[in-house]
Amino acid sequence: MARKQGSQAAITGPNIRDAALRLFARHGFAAVSMRQIAAEVGVQAGALYLYTPDKQALLFDLMRDHLEDLLADWQPGTDAAEAALEDFVRHHIRYHLDRPDLVFIAYMELRNLTPENFAVIEALRRRYEDQLEAILKRGVAEGVFDVPDTKLATLALIAMLTGVTTWYREGGRLDRDAVETAYWRMARRAVGMTRDMK
Amino acid sequence: MARKQGSQAAITGPNIRDAALRLFARHGFAAVSMRQIAAEVGVQAGALYLYTPDKQALLFDLMRDHLEDLLADWQPGTDAAEAALEDFVRHHIRYHLDRPDLVFIAYMELRNLTPENFAVIEALRRRYEDQLEAILKRGVAEGVFDVPDTKLATLALIAMLTGVTTWYREGGRLDRDAVETAYWRMARRAVGMTRDMK
């Protein structure tokens, strides 16, 4: 027997992606089998190969799409450095809180990419970091930031901001707005902006 | 045939730990087999079970010992909050740069612990975080820190500091001292210490 009732390719494809995302985030790429993903979708393992060439591509596509979305979702404006940094920080927090599983995977499963795929993902991540570093450099040029090493500060800030995903839980003590503001307060101080917050 | 020449339990035990640490850090717990670990030590897979009850215990022991060392290695002093924070920050950076593989595993492989083991590790990590939070609370009480939410600030700071392990490479542009100082500069500002650095 084959082809269950009500099956549709337009549904199965995204379903597979969603199931893979959820399972990879929960148990890790190496610990999840194609059969588990198939079971989650309600399909046999062989059917997955109509939608992905292999397991590796499943992981790579999730990561690449995530980082491309992240890059597309924030464009550097012409604001002064201070406003640009606030925009970046708030956007980063919001974006990451909205996609905890994708963020988690993109940080945790780099080891499981083939070298070629790793290079692609690493380049995308680098482009994102460069956007923050550009803001920091601008702020230093404008004289509003005091950052002796913009590269190090970039990495330190991103690590701090991304860390929010490790503890934030919906319905917890702080809502998203409060978290955004708290991180923005720390970030602005970390780069040497000491004036009181508006 | 069995028992190769020159074999010694006092050597094999630590060798297994070291090999497991290295391989887990490089490829991830789930992606490393007992046979790979055994091969790295120069022994057959069965011999591993003279030194560990199972693969899970290998991972758990690495994590627990790491966190217990981390806790034992830093004791809160009676310093003022400012000095205590500097001590904590510099110690954290130094400790983490010295043990990149252990740090990596302790953050990445939490998913692969059994629930019981996870609870133990999580409690140890919590104890470490509490030490930083105690410093922040003390600073707020002393009036030298401006931190509205000490719990959030603790997690933000630890994420920032621990992030150093993701990019620092021996022999790179910055030496350990420069890294320590750069992070300390950002950390002290993040908690609202705005006076110039000595």
Next chain:
DNA sequence: GGTTGAATTGAACACGTGTTCAGATAATCT
């Protein structure tokens, strides 16, 4: 209503998994 073709199954392949254990070996002790 019959044909076509996309969607899916289920079995198979070759190999890898963690773990156990009887048996073999070499170091140690008497």
Next chain:
DNA sequence: AGATTATCTGAACACGTGTTCAATTCAACC
């Protein structure tokens, strides 16, 4: 020198792995 014991091997167990593919089923079109 001989017995003992800690140390390790090698084979086995039962099962899981990613992937392929002929066969099958159902929906859509003529």
